[in-house]
Amino acid sequence: MGELTATNLFESQTILADHKDLIHDVAYDFYGERMATCSSDQYVKVWDSDGNGGWRLTASWKAHHGSVWKVTWAHPEFGQVIATCSFDRTAAIWEEVGDTAASGSEKGLRTWLKRSNLVDSRTSVTDVKFGPKHLGLLLVTCSADGIIRIYEAPDVMNLAQWTLQHEIPTKVSISCLSWNPSLSRVVHPPMLAVGSDEPNTTNAAASVQGDKTTACNGKVFIYEYSESSRRWTRTDCLSSVQEPVNDIAFAPNLGRSFHLLAVATKDVRIIKIEPIAESAASGNNGATVRFKCEVVAAFEEHYSCVWRVCWNLTGTLLASSGDDCAVRLWKMQYLNQWKCVAVFKNEPVPGDSPPQSRPHTTYIRMATMANPTHMPFH
Amino acid sequence: MNTSSFAVDSSRGKTVDAAKTFVLPDKCFQKHVGCAWGRGNKFTIYPRSQTVNKTPTDTADNKLLNIKQDILLFTPILRKLVNESNGTYLSLQKAAEAAKVSDNQVEFLKLSRQFRSIIRVCLENLQEAAAKAEGIEKNNLLSYITIFYSIECIWHLCEILYIDNIPGDIVLPYLLEWVRFHFPCHEQTAAQLLGACERGSEDHEDYWDTVVGMVVQGRVDVARALLKLHSAGESNEFKLVDNSLRSMPVYSVYGGISTGEFTISWKHWQAECRSKLSSRVLASQPKLELIMKIIMGDYSAFESIRSKYSSWFDILGGWVMFTAPWSRRHELGAAAAACAGMQATGRSHLDDMVRALLEGDLHQVIHEIQQISDNGWFATHLTDILFHCGKLTIMDKHQTNVTSRLRDSLILEYGCLLMEHKSLWSVGLSYLASCPPEGLRRAELILERMPVDTEAKAMKIIAEAKKYELIGVAQSVCRCMCARHLSAGRAGGALCWAMRGRSSAASSRAAHAALAHYTQHAVLPAQDLLLTAGSAMLLSDTLLFLGKYCDFHRLYKTREFKKAAQLLVSLITSKIAPEYFWETLLLDTLPLLESDEPVFTSNDTYEIMLCLELRSSSLDGEKADLLRLALARNLARTALAEGDGTEEGAQ
Incomplete structure (x- = not known):
């Protein structure tokens, strides 16, 4: 029956990135019409969709003096702005200048100007993310020495000026972070999740436990901003994640009362974080429990370290990639169970080499669904 | 992606939905890979390594791979289907709203027929196109025809079994109609033979097959007429069979007799047939013997003709007619099992769907139809209409009714899918809007991210957003347009969008840009707009200042x-x-x-x-x-x- 069932047809397209070294991150802009790539070759490249499914390189420049780890786009309300972070201990803000609306074919390469260089970190800056736009123009960085820094551009017209608003030491190496995209400021205060890739040595565990308020072996921490104290505080530590974390991503909220956080660690995890009502929040010893956390899914299918987790726009599909060289798509069913719906894999046998890349390769044929004799008669 | 939305172990245990594995075309990913989602169903896979200190020299690891789902519904020829079914869907939602206060089954039936006629029109278009097309194109069109043909077939059966109002629930006439309509075997030969009206028609190679076919389809009159065309039609054997066919009691709700009475006369008639058969008068005419066996509902007789048909649906009508003509519509499971069991090999997907339908296992049916590669069009619309008819009840393992959740999830999927299309997005939006509250939240996310290539598109998005009261989206689009004009140095356009979006921050930004522009070029942009802006001027101090300054210029000029x-x-x-x-x-x-x-x-x-x-x-x-x-x-x-x-x- 398997082969008679219709399958989806996927189309793939290969782009020669032409980075001289490994690509570390690929980020789409708000509309999914532009794509930025960054690499160990210290370059950042920007690609524009040509409207027919093709991608055209429109900018390429040396952005840092070290491997560029991550690239991220600001909301288009603030213009065409990207931020990058690097092994060279800096994060940078870039703005595209010139007429971005003109269909760029006649323009050739576009110019991106470095508007600001954030040099506060003393170690490699491992991740950078713009905040949700309703909070203004915010940027958060994290670094290998475990300091989270939150910057703000008070005047969005002036991207050269960024003030360091908060500096949060975590005492563990931080590899990734994610903003909670929830729009409702009333219900959910600004929230960040950070993941640590600190290896599990006794030493590290001790140092974490040294932090008395949050004695916890977890690798994922939740920080929330308190309007009253004007501070970011660690409000939770997910004890369910004990292995080093490579990537972390909040799902779009869709008006739910809880948050979904995907974590790439030794497996793919989806964690439900449900805020507990204030009245019920105070536990023993005066310590408050802010959330009820529940691992709703843990998938071991990669059989190896998972590198990336990424939600689709509506948070209905999660893509994960791992050391097994496969990308898996996970989907939530209507009964709130998660299930793998597709796996994308390399050819396992190196012997029979598939045809060389063509611009468009349709490689999954659709099986006919029913007996061909069931065709209409007239 | 609607690969499958089910995770329920089915009663037959045959649908273990293993995730489909797709082989990537190039061998570009030898080590680790990363992935990033684009908009909709597009995402990128890229090679990746996190090893910080090693500098790999392998520059072959340098290809990005964009993956996107190919969506059948976006084929231009199917556009009409999508648009028209949307209209019917929306009428159905209205009818369902009305049905809360009064029974509306007739309306539902009408809409169900409407859906089917949309599919039929679509099929006709596809056939027309397929006749002209060649090569791969033709193959594609033919596979679309197969898909939509099966959809129509199942929808029709579903309509009979669940939506139509059948007097006394006696399903036989409807079932026969369904069989005749979708599996019109031998019909042409029969018409041809009757048209020629020649004695000795048995010389036609398909003569007997046609007669048997007509009997199996319940067209007793046609079968009798054909028998008369046999050169020995006047012989006793033929008269005997003709007599049996003629005297067969036909059950009708309006016949004025109860099922019990009917059964008596039916049994009597069968006994008569049996005695005729056992008297061996028909021994010389094996074909006539076969017909007699068939009308007596003899299993082995049916089994012997099964191989002449491509599927068991062809004989289903006859089987029900000659074994239990009083069957109600939910009593067809056994008949389906009997017919399907006559030939065990080669079960098709359509078989499974029809079986499940006849057994009344709608859950299974929906599960099966989700496997059809129509991107959920069928599953969404059928589930929706069954849900509104109150015929769908799906329980989870805790026996809670999750029917509406299933329906909602299908509609949301379908709506989101359509929103990815550059012109069908407003259709998708109407589906999402019919599924509050989550539908609107999803619509908000997607709508805000609709690529805005022209001012007209922006206006269209804003109009649609306002239609569904997504004011936040409208404002966000305005602010983005404003930012775009600003970065292109068009202060006038920026002002216009900022004021349209009633955004104070954006209007102050735009006003600054306009003033700065004036200091450099001595021309004030958008003067007419500023002089007529009215209360919008109060959005920000800078804008107010700009407006006043503009007014100063006007006074000076006059x-x-x-x-x-x-x-x-x-x-x-x-x-x-x-x-x-x-x-x-x-x-x-x-x-x-x-x-x-x-x-x-x-x-x-x-x-x-x-x-x-x-x-x-x-x-x-x-x-x-x-x-x-x-x-x-x-x-x-x-x-x-x-x-x-x-x-x-x-x-």
């Missing part, structure tokens, strides 16, 4: 110098002008100071002088001196004139 001067002084003294604009503002006083009639009072002049001294840094020396001179002269003139005035007043 030579109302006194009013212009007053306005200018109020602008100077209110001190809301941005820093970079002071130079312009102060220099604007120059021509007014030099006018023939003094237009500034001495007090005004003092104020300007004060501002000039406070902000001497904003003017360079020569210009400042020039201004000072003009101010001094004006002060002298006005002081003299005012002095006269006061003296006169004093006297």
Whole structure:
């Protein structure tokens, strides 16, 4: 029956990135019409969709003096702005200048100007993310020495000026972070999740436990901003994640009362974080429990370290990639169970080499669904 | 992606949905890979390594792979289907709303037929196109035809079993109609033979197959007419069979007899047939014997003809007719099992769907139809109509009713899918909007991210957003348009969008840009807009200042110098002008100071002088001196004139 069932047809397209070294991150802009790539070759490249499914390189420049780890786009309300972070201990803000609306074919390469260089970190800056736009123009960085820094551009017209608003030491190496995209400021205060890739040595565990308020072996921490104290505080530590974390991503909220956080660690995890009502929040010893956390899914299918987790726009599909060289798509069913719906894999046998890349390769044929004799008669 | 939305272990345990594995075309990913989602169903896979200190030299690891789902519904020829079914879907939602207060089954049936006729029209178009097409194109069209043909077939059966209002639930006439309509075997031969009306038609190679076919399809009259065309049609054997066929009792709800009475006469008739058969009078005519066996509902007879048909659906009608003509519509499971069991090999997907349908296992049916590669069109619309008809009840393992959740999830999926299309997105939006609250939240996310390539598209998005009261989206689109105009240096356009979006931050940004533009090019953008903006001017201080300044220009141009001067002084003294604009503002006083009639009072002049001294840094020396001179002269003139005035007043 398997082969008679219709399958989806996927189309793939290969782009020669032409980075001289490994690509570390690929980020789409708000509309999914532009794509930025960054690499160990210290370059950042920007690609524009040509409207027919093709991608055209429109900018390429040396952005840092070290491997560029991550690239991220600001909301288009603030213009065409990207931020990058690097092994060279800096994060940078870039703005595209010139007429971005003109269909760029006649323009050739576009110019991106470095508007600001954030040099506060003393170690490699491992991740950078713009905040949700309703909070203004915010940027958060994290670094290998475990300091989270939150910057703000008070005047969005002036991207050269960024003030360091908060500096949060975590005492563990931080590899990734994610903003909670929830729009409702009333219900959910600004929230960040950070993941640590600190290896599990006794030493590290001790140092974490040294932090008395949050004695916890977890690798994922939740920080929330308190309007009253004007501070970011660690409000939770997910004890369910004990292995080093490579990537972390909040799902779009869709008006739910809880948050979904995907974590790439030794497996793919989806964690439900449900805020507990204030009245019920105070536990023993005066310590408050802010959330009820529940691992709703843990998938071991990669059989190896998972590198990336990424939600689709509506948070209905999660893509994960791992050391097994496969990308898996996970989907939530209507009964709130998660299930793998597709796996994308390399050819396992190196012997029979598939045809060389063509611009468009349709490689999954659709099986006919029913007996061909069931065709209409007239 | 609608690969499958089910995770329920089915009763037959045959649907273990293993995730489909797709092999990537290039061998570009040897080590680790990363992935990033684009919009909709597009995502990128890229090679990746996190090893910090190693510098791999393998530059072959350098290809990005964009993966996107190919969506059948986006084929141009299917556009009509998508659009028209949307109309019917929306009518159905209205009908369902009305059905809450009164029974609306007739309306539902009408809409179900409407859906089917949409599919039929679509099939006709596909057939037309397939006749013209060639090669791969033709193959594709033919596979679409197969898909939509099966959809129509199942929908029809579903309509009979669940949506139609059948008197007494006696399903046989409807079932026969369904079989005849979708599996019109031998029909043409029969028509041909009857048309020719020649004796000795048995010479036609398909003669007997056709007669048996007609019997199996329940067309007893046609079968009898065909038998008369046999050269031995007048013989006793033929008359005997003809008699049996003629005298077969036909059950009808309106026949005025109860099922019990009917059963008696039916049994009697069968016994008669049996005695005829056992008398061996038909021994010389094996075909006639076969017919007699068939009408007596003999299993082995049916089994023997099964191989002549491509599927068991063909004989289903006959089987029900000759074994249990009083079957109600939910009693067809056994008949389906019997017919399907006649030939165990080669089960198709359509088989499974029809089986499940006849057994009344709608859950299984929906599960199966989700496997059809129509991107969920069928599953969504069928589930929706069954849900509204109240015929669908799906329980989870805790016996809670999750039917509406299933329906919602299908509609949401389908709506989101359509929103990815560059012109079908508003159709998708209507599906999402019919599924609040989550539908609207999803719509918000997607709508905001619709690529805006033209102003018209932006206006369209805003109009749609306002239609569904997604004000936040409308404003966000305006702000993004504003930012885009700003970065392109079009302050006028930016102002226009900022004011349309009623955004104070954006309008202040745009106003700054307009003022800055004026300081460089001495042209105020969007003057007409600013002079007619009304209350929108209050969005921000800068915008207000810009508006007033624009008004000053208007007064100056119409030579109302006194009013212009007053306005200018109020602008100077209110001190809301941005820093970079002071130079312009102060220099604007120059021509007014030099006018023939003094237009500034001495007090005004003092104020300007004060501002000039406070902000001497904003003017360079020569210009400042020039201004000072003009101010001094004006002060002298006005002081003299005012002095006269006061003296006169004093006297």
